[in-house]
Amino acid sequence: MEYPGNLFVVAAPSGAGKSSLVKALLELDAKLDVSISHTSRAPRGQEQHGREYWFTTPEEFRAMADRGEFFEWAEVHGNLYGTSRAAIEARMAHGDDVVLEIDFQGALQIKKLFPYAVLVFILPPSWEELEQRLKRRGDTEPSVIAKRMANARVEVAQAQQFDFVVVNAVFxxxxxxxxxxxxxxxxxxxxxxxxxxxxxxxxxxP
Structure with missing residues (x-):
């Protein structure tokens, strides 16, 4: 079904700058609304329930998935992430433009369910720069960085399936x-x- 509102789906490997770009875009565009995803992971830093994510237990998350409440869901870095179907459809039916920040698995799931979705992939300018960005976060163990770099190579290979690609060399x-x-x-x-x-x-x- 085609809705009056647009659905923009933004994906990227960890460290590519996806969240910072989407946050800046929302500050510039009052017509855009961000969808808050559910996750089974614990809050980080100053994150709050209902602001960055809806935080749930793995058991609660899987129960919601079994009831078909997610537009898409996936396991990323050992944690579960999902997008509420009812929340997205209600906003788009009202004519709102919605932007989702999700991983490539979820983005491709959404494209199958909703062909009109616009998929955008954020690329780092190089593998070296991506690794440096992960290190500059300062709160990630070397083993975690290595795992995320390995995952990034898998994720970047999926960029060809997206509608648009943005290289985040200069913010x-x-x-x-x-x-x-x-x-x-x-x-x-x-x-x-x-x-x-x-x-x-x-x-x-016409």
Whole structure:
């Protein structure tokens, strides 16, 4: 089913800057709304329940998955992550544009269920830079960094299945590219027909 609102799905390997880019995009675009995912992992730092994630136990998460409550869900780095089906569909039916930050597995699941979703993959400029970014976080053990680098090679190989690719070498440039993708989607014929209906009627456009 096609909804009035757009669904933007942003994926990237850990350390590529996905969360920072999406946060900056939301601050610039009042028409975009972020979907809060469920996760079985524990909160990190200043994260709060209902702000960054809905935190659940693994048992609660799997029970929700069994009831079909997730639009998509996947296990990433040993933790479970999922997107509420009802929350996404309600917002899009209302005409809101929604952005999801998820892993590539979830993104590809969503594309099968919702072909109109716009998939964006964030790439690091190099493997060396990605490793340095992970190290600069300062709270990750070397063994964890090694695991995330190995996972990143698997994840980056999936970028060819996405609609758009943004290289996050210079943050401001990557943010501009991400904004351009959102803007271009809103200028598609079907979107303009919905949003500028008076103009289309005046010009006798179908």
């Amino acid at each position: 401001e440039t990557a943010l501009f590219d991400l904004k351009a993708i959102v803007h271009a989607q809103r200028l598609k014929y079907a979107a303009q027909r919905r949003n500028r209906s008076a103009v289309f009627r005046a010009l006798d456009l």
